[in-house]
Amino acid sequence: MNRTQPLVLGIESSCDETGVGIVRGTALLSNTVSSSMDEHVRFGGVIPEIASRAHLDAFVPTLQEALADAGVTLDDVDAIAVTSGPGLAGALMVGVCAAKALAVATGKPLYAINHLVAHVGVGLLQPDDGGPRPFTGSSPENASPANPLPENLGALLVSGGHTEILRIRSITDDVELLGSTIDDAAGEAYDKVARLLGLGYPGGPAIDKLARTGNAKAIRFPRGLTQPKYMGTAEEPGPHRYDWSFSGLKTAVARCVEQFEARGEEVPVADIAAAFQEAVVDVITSKAVLACKENGITELLLGGGVAANSRLRQLTEQRCSAAGIRLTVPPLELCTDNGAMVAALGAQLVMAGIDPSGIGFAPDSSMPVTTVSA
Amino acid sequence: MLILAIDTSAVASAALVSDDAPEGVLASFSTEDTRSHAEVLAPGIDALLADAGITGSDIDAIVTGVGPGPFTGLRSGIATARTLAYVWGKPLYGMMSLDAMALEVAESTSAVPEFLVATDARRKEVYWARYSLADGQLPRLVDGPHVGFAADLPDLPAYGAGAGIYEDVLRADPDFSSEQPDALYLGQFALARLAAGEQLLDSTPLYLRESDAQVPGPRKRAL
Numbered sequence: 001m002n003r004t005q006p007l008v009l010g011i012e013s014s015c016d017e018t019g020v021g022i023v024r025g026t027a028l029l030s031n032t033v034s035s036s037m038d039e040h041v042r043f044g045g046v047i048p049e050i051a052s053r054a055h056l057d058a059f060v061p062t063l064q065e066a067l068a069d070a071g072v073t074l075d076d077v078d079a080i081a082v083t084s085g086p087g088l089a090g091a092l093m094v095g096v097c098a099a100k101a102l103a104v105a106t107g108k109p110l111y112a113i114n115h116l117v118a119h120v121g122v123g124l125l126q127p128d129d130g131g132p133r134p135f136t137g138s139s140p141e142n143a144s145p146a147n148p149l150p151e152n153l154g155a156l157l158v159s160g161g162h163t164e165i166l167r168i169r170s171i172t173d174d175v176e177l178l179g180s181t182i183d184d185a186a187g188e189a190y191d192k193v194a195r196l197l198g199l200g201y202p203g204g205p206a207i208d209k210l211a212r213t214g215n216a217k218a219i220r221f222p223r224g225l226t227q228p229k230y231m232g233t234a235e236e237p238g239p240h241r242y243d244w245s246f247s248g249l250k251t252a253v254a255r256c257v258e259q260f261e262a263r264g265e266e267v268p269v270a271d272i273a274a275a276f277q278e279a280v281v282d283v284i285t286s287k288a289v290l291a292c293k294e295n296g297i298t299e300l301l302l303g304g305g306v307a308a309n310s311r312l313r314q315l316t317e318q319r320c321s322a323a324g325i326r327l328t329v330p331p332l333e334l335c336t337d338n339g340a341m342v343a344a345l346g347a348q349l350v351m352a353g354i355d356p357s358g359i360g361f362a363p364d365s366s367m368p369v370t371t372v373s374a
Numbered sequence: 375m376l377i378l379a380i381d382t383s384a385v386a387s388a389a390l391v392s393d394d395a396p397e398g399v400l401a402s403f404s405t406e407d408t409r410s411h412a413e414v415l416a417p418g419i420d421a422l423l424a425d426a427g428i429t430g431s432d433i434d435a436i437v438t439g440v441g442p443g444p445f446t447g448l449r450s451g452i453a454t455a456r457t458l459a460y461v462w463g464k465p466l467y468g469m470m471s472l473d474a475m476a477l478e479v480a481e482s483t484s485a486v487p488e489f490l491v492a493t494d495a496r497r498k499e500v501y502w503a504r505y506s507l508a509d510g511q512l513p514r515l516v517d518g519p520h521v522g523f524a525a526d527l528p529d530l531p532a533y534g535a536g537a538g539i540y541e542d543v544l545r546a547d548p549d550f551s552s553e554q555p556d557a558l559y560l561g562q563f564a565l566a567r568l569a570a571g572e573q574l575l576d577s578t579p580l581y582l583r584e585s586d587a588q589v590p591g592p593r594k595r596a597l
């Protein structure tokens with residue numbers, strides 16, 4: 001196997017995107033995504049069974065397109081990587097079975113990859129191939145070949161499926177979960193509130209757009225898990241110092257809408273959207289920046305589909321720069337779920353000399369971030 | 375003709391069948407349980423090929439069971455079969471999974487001219503189909519596949535694990551009361567039908583049930 005500039009094919013199927021991406025070392029060659037999002041619209045959220053059915057039908061065409069776009073054949077591939085968790089169990093199963101079959105049919109080594117760590121892996125792709133700016137620490141002269149990441153790297157992942165703050169000391173074997181949501185993911189909260197406000201699915205873009213015309217200060221919604229009993233202090237952290245909760249916020253929005261209706265008043269939808277968005281973005285960024293400051297993180301990668309949210313980007317940039325933290329936001333098509341991020345992390349594992357996972361592993365819908373590869 | 379057959383409609387199973395081999399079977403494997411397909415299927419196929427000294431280029435066609443069966447397990451076999459067929463550039467055919475057990479019944483001493491095959495559909499239901507069998511012929515599907523309550527099935531001898539679970543309401547054959555569809559019989563059946571010039575199915579899964587998703591109704595207003 002070529003371990004210096006490996007050609008790696010990555011497969012992603014943890015939620016509603018079927019992704020196949022191909023990288024050579026840190027160069028992005030292709031990134032093909034087929035989404036079943038349209039099929040979930042009438043339900044107001046991702047339906048796991050519908051997503052799984054769509055993955056089954058999308059996989060081979062997506063694979064074919066990714067190979068054609070990259071101008072490579074399966075013979076050229078050095079290794080295959082697949083998301084084995086966390087994610088929707090039935091959806092993961094399709095990608096994992098397809099990846100294993102690919103490994104059996106081609107005889108290529110297979111890596112079972114952690115989806116969350118893969119979101120960080122895209123940060124290592126080179127910019128001239130469509131990737132994001134690399135981290136400052138990763139310029140060739142001061143990068144160590146074993147760990148091309150900057151010291152003190154963190155990642156804030158916000159999407160319909162997850163809300164996490166990670167600390168990454170080594171992308172191949174040392175990732176720590178500092179905090180996460182204890183109930184809904186941020187993107188899920190957007191979807192639920194959008195439904196309450198009659199704005200359709202997906203909720204993120206709809207609320208983001210409407211919020212620009214509303215007054216975020218007109219209503220004050222709660223910031224979950226910010227009370228002292230949850231926060232504690234830096235020296236004696238409470239049980240949820242860096243964690244989030246969005247279910248109470250959703251309930252508060254529902255109650256607010258009901259109160260306007262009960263009084264026979266028109267519901268100020270734009271103000272509610274703006275105030276809700278401000279509550280979400282405020283609590284995400286304040287806790288993330290706090291986690292960075294208290295853990296010596298000076299470089300932060302923002303990933304996940306909610307990175308597209310204009311207010312989240314704005315406030316994250318503002319608070320990071322105030323705290324002396326350098327922020328990297330990959331291009332949006334690499335922030336949302338895709339196969340290139342899986343390939344990018346797979347290539348890092350190959351280059352670090354890590355052994356492949358074989359074909360006997362099981363997908364793990366709650367795979368911890370401490371498991372970078374199975 | 376050499377066929378790699380795969381079925382994961384209940385247990386995970388695969389077989390290499392060929393009209394040149396004695397009894398038509400080169401090698402096969404199947405699991406006992408119905409919930410570990412993603413772990414065991416690919417290693418099983420890999421070992422099957424290695425032990426038989428066969429590579430993808432030796433195979434003439436791939437046959438996959440298309441159900442009915444529990445969705446997640448069913449998809450693992452179809453995803454595997456589609457990917458192997460794509461990489462090896464081989465034709466891919468689908469076979470209704472209950473046909474496997476119909477052939478197993480036909481080849482057994484308990485064969486009768488009219489019978490049912492039933493597997494566990496969970497939620498207190500069975501997947502089932504009705505077959506007729508003439509002397510020296512392959513079993514013929516006359517009704518199904520369907521999903522429904524055991525009590526609503528026609529009054530005929532019933533074979534398979536689905537009959538075994540509901541032996542109080544079905545005429546379950548005790549010799550078959552824990553049998554599951556197996557790629558071994560599915561492959562043999564496919565081979566026989568291809569030899570007879572019959573058309574097989576494509577690899578579209580037979581889910582028979584919609585996803586459970588409910589379109590949310592309009593929110594109740596507070597007034």
Ligand SMILES: [Zn+2]
Binds near residue numbers: 115162
């Ligand atoms: Zn994701």
